[in-house]
Amino acid sequence: MKAVQYRSVGAAPEVVTVPDPEPGPGQVLLKVTAAGVCHSDIAVMSMPAERLSFPLPLTLGHEGVGTVAALGAGVTGLTEGEPVAVYGPWGCGNCAKCAEGKENYCLRATELGIRPPGLGAPGAMAEYMVVDSPRHLVPLGGLDPVRAVPLTDAGLTPYHAIKRSLGKLTPGSTAVVIGTGGLGHVAIQLLRAMTAARVIALDVTEEKLALARSVGAHETVRSDASAPARVRELTGGVGAQVVLDFVGAPPTTAAAGAMAAVEGDVTIVGLGGGTLAVGFGTLPYEVSVASPYWGTRAELIEVLDLARAGAVDVHVETYGIDEAPLAYERLHSGRINGRAVILPNG
Numbered sequence: 001m002k003a004v005q006y007r008s009v010g011a012a013p014e015v016v017t018v019p020d021p022e023p024g025p026g027q028v029l030l031k032v033t034a035a036g037v038c039h040s041d042i043a044v045m046s047m048p049a050e051r052l053s054f055p056l057p058l059t060l061g062h063e064g065v066g067t068v069a070a071l072g073a074g075v076t077g078l079t080e081g082e083p084v085a086v087y088g089p090w091g092c093g094n095c096a097k098c099a100e101g102k103e104n105y106c107l108r109a110t111e112l113g114i115r116p117p118g119l120g121a122p123g124a125m126a127e128y129m130v131v132d133s134p135r136h137l138v139p140l141g142g143l144d145p146v147r148a149v150p151l152t153d154a155g156l157t158p159y160h161a162i163k164r165s166l167g168k169l170t171p172g173s174t175a176v177v178i179g180t181g182g183l184g185h186v187a188i189q190l191l192r193a194m195t196a197a198r199v200i201a202l203d204v205t206e207e208k209l210a211l212a213r214s215v216g217a218h219e220t221v222r223s224d225a226s227a228p229a230r231v232r233e234l235t236g237g238v239g240a241q242v243v244l245d246f247v248g249a250p251p252t253t254a255a256a257g258a259m260a261a262v263e264g265d266v267t268i269v270g271l272g273g274g275t276l277a278v279g280f281g282t283l284p285y286e287v288s289v290a291s292p293y294w295g296t297r298a299e300l301i302e303v304l305d306l307a308r309a310g311a312v313d314v315h316v317e318t319y320g321i322d323e324a325p326l327a328y329e330r331l332h333s334g335r336i337n338g339r340a341v342i343l344p345n346g
Helices: 039-045 145-152 156-164 184-194 206-214 227-234 250-258 297-308 321-332
Strands: 002-006 014-017 028-037 064-071 083-086 128-131 137-139 174-178 198-203 219-222 240-245 260-268 288-290 316-320 339-343
Touching: 002 039, 002 321, 014 321, 028 083, 028 145, 028 321, 039 321, 064 128, 064 145, 083 145, 137 297, 145 297, 145 316, 145 339, 156 184, 156 240, 156 260, 156 297, 174 184, 174 227, 174 250, 184 198, 184 206, 198 206, 198 227, 206 219, 219 227, 227 250, 240 250, 250 260, 316 321, 321 339
Parallel strands: 174 198, 174 240, 198 219, 240 260, 260 288, 316 339
Antiparallel strands: 002 014, 028 064, 028 128, 028 339, 064 083, 083 137
C-alpha cells in the first residue's frame, strides 16, 4: 500500500510503498477514507534527533477517518464497512485518567511506550491503518468523512480548550482567537455555538481574517505589535476574558498575556515554542495560563454531535496521497486556508 512517511531526521515527507498491515488480537484494520494534515506533524519533523522519542520511519497522520476493513481476534461491537473516526490520543485504558475517558492525559503512556497514530505509531496517511483498540473508534453517524476528519484534532482540541473556560464566556464577555487556521477557524465556530461571547479573531493575512469573519468572528484584528492595544480598545479597556492562542509562538503568547482581562484565562494551544511568565505583577490579577493537550473520548463524541447539528463545518482543501508532500509544503508556508485533507484511497 501507499503511505506518507517521515523517514529521516530533517527530511521532507515521502510517499512510499509499504506492506499492507494486518490487525492483531484486539485490533481493528481501517481502510482510510481521509487523513488530516496538521502543524503538529511539521513540529515533529522539525525536532532534532535527540528529541525524537520514537523510531523512524513514521507513517504520518494523527487525524483519521475510515471504514472497518477487518477485525482482529476478540473484537466485537463493530462491523466491516462501518464508517468510523479515530480518537487519536491513545492511552493505557486502565489508569485513573483513562478511567475518566481522558486518555489524552494517560498517566502511563510514556512508561508503556504508547504513542498516538502519526505521532509515534503508524498513522492514517496511508491506504490502511491499524487501530490498537475498538475503544479508539467513534461512529461517524452520517457525517461527510472528508469534512469530519479534522474534527478529531482541529475540532476536538479547541473544543476541550473552550470547555475549560465556559464559566467565563458569559454574555458580555470577549473571547480572542489568535491564529485562524485549521484549529482557529473551528474554534470561532465552537465559541459561537457554545457561548454568548463576542469573538475577536487575530491573524497575519487578510485571507485568513476573511475566513474568520465568514465562520462567525464578530471582529478581526491584524496580529501584530498593535494587536493587544486594539483588543483593549474594542473591550473598553477591560481586555478579553478568554484568550485562545493557536499559534503559541513567542510574539503571540506575549500578546495573549497583554490582552487578557483580570481573572481571565489564557490557553496556549499552538506549538510555536512560546511561553508566558506567571507571577505577581506580570499579568493582570488572577489570570490563569494553561497548555492543554487534545481532548477526551467523550468530547470527541460531543464535537461530532455538534457537526451533525450543523454548528461546525471545517473549511477543507483536498489532496491525493501522492500530493501529500505538496500539502505539507503549502501548510508550512502558510498557504493552507483552513485544513488540508489527504484522500489515501481517493
